[in-house]
Amino acid sequence: MYPTSSSIDVLIMCALKDEYDQLIEVSNGISKNWQEFNVSNRNASKAEFVTDSGITITVVATWVASMGRESIQAVVGQLIGELHPKCLAMSGICAGRREKTQLGDVIFADRLWSYDVGKRVVENDIEVFQGDTLQYKPSETIVQNMQRTSTLYKNQDMAWMELKPQYSLEAQENWVLKQLVDGKNPTEQDDFYKKCSDWSNVVLRLRKRGYVEKPVELTEVGEDYIQELLLFNPKELPAEPGFSVHVAPIATGATVTEDEKIFDNLSSYMRKVLGLDMEGSGLAASADSYNIPFIFAKGVSDFADPYKDDRYRTFAARASAELLILLLRNSESLFTSKEDKLPEIKSGNMESDDVVCLLAELYPDFDETQVLWERAGGKLSDLENRSRPYNRWHVIWKKVNQGSQVTPQALLQIIQKDNPQHIAIKSLLNAYQS
Structure with a gap:
């Protein structure tokens, strides 16, 4: 156990x-x-x-x-x-x-x-x-x-x-109807066992749909259906998707x-x-x-x-x-703790997916992001309203690390005020301030 x-x-x-x-x-x-x-x-x-x-x-x-x-x-x-x-x-x-x-x-x-x-x-x-x-x-x-x-x-x-399964029941039904409209007996065709391995079930379904009547004769409804299908597939029946x-x-x-x-x-x-x-x-x-x-x-x-x-x-x-x-x-x-990984980011890649994912989770809404950006000293005109939070924060995090008006420290300080107990944010801010 x-x-x-x-x-x-x-x-x-x-x-x-x-x-x-x-x-x-x-x-x-x-x-x-x-x-x-x-x-x-x-x-x-x-x-x-x-x-x-x-x-x-x-x-x-x-x-x-x-x-x-x-x-x-x-x-x-x-x-x-x-x-x-x-x-x-x-x-x-x-x-x-x-x-x-x-x-x-x-x-x-x-x-x-x-x-x-x-x-x-x-x-x-x-x-x-x-x-x-x-x-x-x-x-x-x-x-x-x-x-x-x-x-x-x-x-x-x-x-x-x-x-x-190689052929759906619906594909088998279409094959049977094609034989009938061509005046052929489906059970006498050389490829019968390959094309219609579920014969009994297929016949019952065709009767239920009203496409054939006993024993296995094409109805008017059935003929209309198969002729319509063949109209758009004149050379052969549609292949299994x-x-x-x-x-x-x-x-x-x-x-x-x-x-x-x-x-x-x-x-x-x-x-x-x-x-x-x-x-x-x-x-x-x-x-x-x-x-x-x-x-x-x-x-x-x-x-x-x-x-x-x-x-x-x-x-x-x-x-x-x-x-x-x-x-x-x-x-x-x-499954990987962000709290364990983020303190190492300072010496690694400043555009880490870990940081971007964290910020996207904390501020997924664009309106919230705008307010945060202004509080950190930025202008609203600097932000792009990208529909996906991850994409939006990927651009923002790249921007603050490449000399924008808002520095990483300023942004992280505001985020820490909003999330005072968040260990990952504390660690990340300490890494930038050290």
Whole structure:
């Protein structure tokens, strides 16, 4: 049994055991293999991974055994109190927005909110739902690392991609309809077993859609559909889309959803929403309560409609776990104490990412930055209103170290007045004054 009294680096939660099973299969970057242990009377596993710069991070993973915000919050609260993680994370599966995501894609959440929390009122005898879109956001640095990871994975060992089904059920349906419209019997084609390995399931889905009738005859609706598809793809059916990683909002709801219009409704509140799950906002709320960072990654296993393709569930869970661990291995600032690193900055690089990240976290809002700059003796015309706090502070920190009207000492003195107990700021100021 592992001792649990000391702090770990990351606590990764999964909703269900099959998601957890895929998480503990991740081995890229591992230095100490997953080992099972017991924490708070729960089954869990612990492993160590190495970042690109050689820092070892300790990861503990477990699952809740039931879906929903309440379940995740109850378990997380107990585990945080015992494990004291520096970061809270989650991997697993979610529903994705059709046409904008594909089955198996991974979504990193740059915003999370509960779409079904709010108030119902009656207006002109019509019940109207007024949503309370309280958002939870990871830090700017984490979002940047998400965006970096969305392409970085291509340079890694991707043996796990073999778990992805070769053809989706929808692609198999299109192939069957193409044979029928061409007057061919699908089962008699030489490539039948390759192109339609899930024949029984495909036929049932085509009947459910109204595209074929018994036994397997094309309906008018089915012919209209396939002719429209072939109009835009005259030479051959569309190829199976490749794997993609997205950074976008994910909505959280209390119920399993089969509603083809759900994302149309959600986009009226959050235009760029791509994912739908049942735990995200609960995990983020717990992280917010304990003032620790969170990272949320989910793989698309369906489109929240009646036509689910459960064969992607395993791959979606594994892909989200692989990308999450990769992101963690490239986010060592989450686990390295700024208080330990900043006293050495004076003799190092004056544009250190550590300083910039710290200042961006302390003053993420541009209005606050303007007030701080004036208090330090600067002119508002000197500042650029860059949307990302990190980018804004990168420019400011470079400016003050290259002879601007505001010196590093003057700026740090004002920041220390605002944060008198902040050890890192004290150390940094002392380094400049020595």
